[in-house]
Amino acid sequence: MSYSIKVNKVSKKFRLYDQRYTSLKERVIRLGKIPHREFYALNNVDFSVSEGESIGILGRNGSGKSTLLKCIAGILRPSEGEVRVRGRLAAMLELGAGFHPELSGRDNIFLNGSLLGFSKKDIQRKFDEIVAFSELSKFIDTQVKHYSSGMFARLGFAVAINVEPDVLLIDEVLAVGDEAFQAKCIEAVKNFQKQGKTIVLVTHAPDLVRANTTRALVLNEGVLISDATPGESIKVFREELIALDTEKNDQKTKKDDESVWQKIKIKHCQIEALKLGASIDSSSGLKVIYDYESELQGQPAIVSIELHDLHGNLIFSIDSGDLEEEIYLENNGRIIFEFSSMPLLDGVFSISLQIKAKATGEILAWRDSLEKFEVLNRSKKRGLVDLEVKLIHARMDSY
Amino acid sequence: MVQQLTKQKAERVVAAKIGLGERFLNLFKRRDLLALLIAKELSVKYKNSVLGFAWSMLNPALMLAVWYFIFQVVLGSAIQYFAIYLMSGLLAWNFFASSVQGATTAVVENGEIVKKVAFPRELLVIAKVGQSAVFFLFQAIVLAVAMAVIEYKPSLQALWLVIPAFFAAALFGCALGLILSALNVYYRDIQHFVEIALFAWFFAVPVVYSYTATLGPKLSSKGVENFLHAVGLGWFHLPWLYLADPIAPVILSFSRAIYGLRYGNFGGQIRPIVPHHSLVWFLGLDLYSIFVGLVLFLIGLKIFSRMEANFAEEL
Helix, strand or coil: CCEEEEEEEEEEEEEEECCCCCCHHHHHHCCCCCCEEEEEEEEEEEEEEECCCEEEEECCCCCCHHHHHHHHHCCCCCCEEEEEEECCEEEECCCCCCCCCCCEHHHHHHHHHHHCCCCHHHHHHHHHHHHHHHCCHHHCCCEHHHCCHHHHHHHHHHHHHHCCCCEEEEECHHHCCCHHHHHHHHHHHHHHHHCCCEEEEEECCHHHHHHHCCEEEEEECCEEEEEECHHHHHHHHHHHHHHHHHHHHHHHHHHHHHHHCCCEEEEEEEEEECCCCCCECCCCCEEEEEEEEECCCCCEEEEEEEEEECCCCEEEEEECCCCCCCEECCCEEEEEEEECCCCECCEEEEEEEEEEECCCCCEEEEEEEEEEEEECCCCCCCCCECCCCCCCCCCHHHC | CHHHHHHCCCEEEEECCCCHHHHHHHHHHCHHHHHHHHHHHHHHHHCCCCCCHHHHHHHHHHHHHHHHHHHHHHCCCCCCCHHHHHHHHHHHHHHHHHHHHHHHCHHHHCHHHHHHCCCCCHHHHHHHHHHHHHHHHHHHHHHHHHHHHCCCCCCHHHHHHHHHHHHHHHHHHHHHHHHHHHHHHHCCCHHHHHHHHHHHHHCCCCCCCCHHHHHHHHHCCHHHHHHHHHCCCCCCCHHHHHHHCCHHHHHHHHHHHHHCCCEEEECCEEEECCCCCCHHHHHHHHHHHHHHHHHHHHHHHHHHHHHHCCHHHHC
8 A cells, every 4th residue: 555654764863952052142152162962852763654544653751752743744854864745734733833812713724724734725615614613603703812722722623624634643632622522523533534544643642542543653762662553562662661660760769778767678579460471461460579677576567558550540559457467577577469350451550568557657668659560451441440341232122 | 736636645755955946836835825924914913003004104104204304304404305215215124124124033933833833934034024015015105195295206217116126125135034034043142133233234225315425425535546546456446345235226226216316415516316327227236136135045045944954943
């Protein structure tokens, strides 16, 4: 099949300045020499997108995904290589980008449409549709500065989607506006797919990629590290996130263990999946093992465990009191929490352990979110919890 | 456009360099956008003022009145109808200066669009020149009305000179605008330098004084010629240097076309206020300016094209 977008060995080099000199005066004073480092925001990225394909691009902040999108859109030009795009392209990097607050909605539709590359005639032909889609007919002659942010986004999306682009680039813009409008946007994007148009979706939300695309790329520090089905790419993306987190936490671990908690030292923690594999799926169980050393042999304590997602939301928590277990500390002890199943959907979750003195409630040791495990969802379910569900549909009188 | 697309979808290439040919083609293809950008600038500027567009006519009219009062009534200039002389030169100068001044900040001012939307950015610069052209028209109307009121007759057979002169100013303004607007993205103080430079430049062209009556004779005086001869530059004439400024011919042409050929009494000597030469002489100078403007425009587009690649990051 013929390609719609071809990214041909694209690199983008940026200069990083320790200090920005944005005046000629400073430049002259420094005799033209400004200390800087060069770094590649994109490094030899090479892929192509077939006509009618919907792909997702995943990556952390700073992974180069936005730079890539800007290169495809033609906002930035690559330092090396080239991007070829067939057909009309609409880039939704920010809804309503290029709207002028002092102009009316009507004027802005023309200006924005024209900026996106459409002729006046095209926009005139589509004008009524755009207004209808945005649901702003009452306010179309009002200055845009009086619009709410939701109205602003609605008009922006309406222009971009209604001028019939062949290729649509979307950068996390679907997360604006009220829910009804969001649903409308997603429906419009799906219609787009049905018409055989090409879509590139850039996001750090794996769920969006899973639900809307057939292929996903993962960028890490400007390098394409995965180009596969959404499921596989999401897995690569997750592993990369975990790797980064562990690196960051190594120093923290030492500090926690050595200086703060003097009475109990947690020597070791191990997460043992009851089924083997790098990540677990919802049906497998999980065993968390903590080894500790303490000076408080025989003292009664309360041990608690918490699961958090990566945003820090508490997913689950329980302590030894709730489980009606009496804990007396040992010199060298081992604490094991055994989960028989983990009914969660996609995500990386962290585990925290806390040991408190039962009498005083004093925190004796707290290992906070240092261990992580990943749940990989092999089904099409989305969200947080893996609920068992059955769908029944029949005529009313027969059921 | 739509039918064409169903046959063969146009392919667009984003690479490190864009050829000049493609740039010109883009400019032509996106003329709708250029018109809208100019309209945007104008309507944003006047939407909130009560008098709206009338204001932009009132401004030059008031200026005309003030200049007339100072130079004719208070100072008593040797130039007859000084206000008309001044306004004909100022018409051209204001167009050029506001083009350059406006264009310099064009990219930075529209940073939000430049960062988020892909389009030929030079349109922002050209739109500023277009906007200045609209003001030029307003001022021309004011001047025409003033001339009609005092029954001042322009030299009709020379009036066509404003066309090549205007074109030269537009081209030269675009060229400078392209270079300065790109530089201003990287060095934000360029815009202040431009302001000062334009102020100085204003006095280097014959708007508030007559070149032939005051500066011209001094530049080609015996003393200067002798000095040049002594240092081995006998072939060189200082007036050449003065006229080498591409804007000088523009101002002279406007004065010749609108103010016409008049003489004044300067310290006992009767001298022409505007150079007493054939219209072909003026046209020749204008063609020279157009040539310089064109060369500089191509260089400017090249520079702009190079610097543009990183605009979205620098803004």
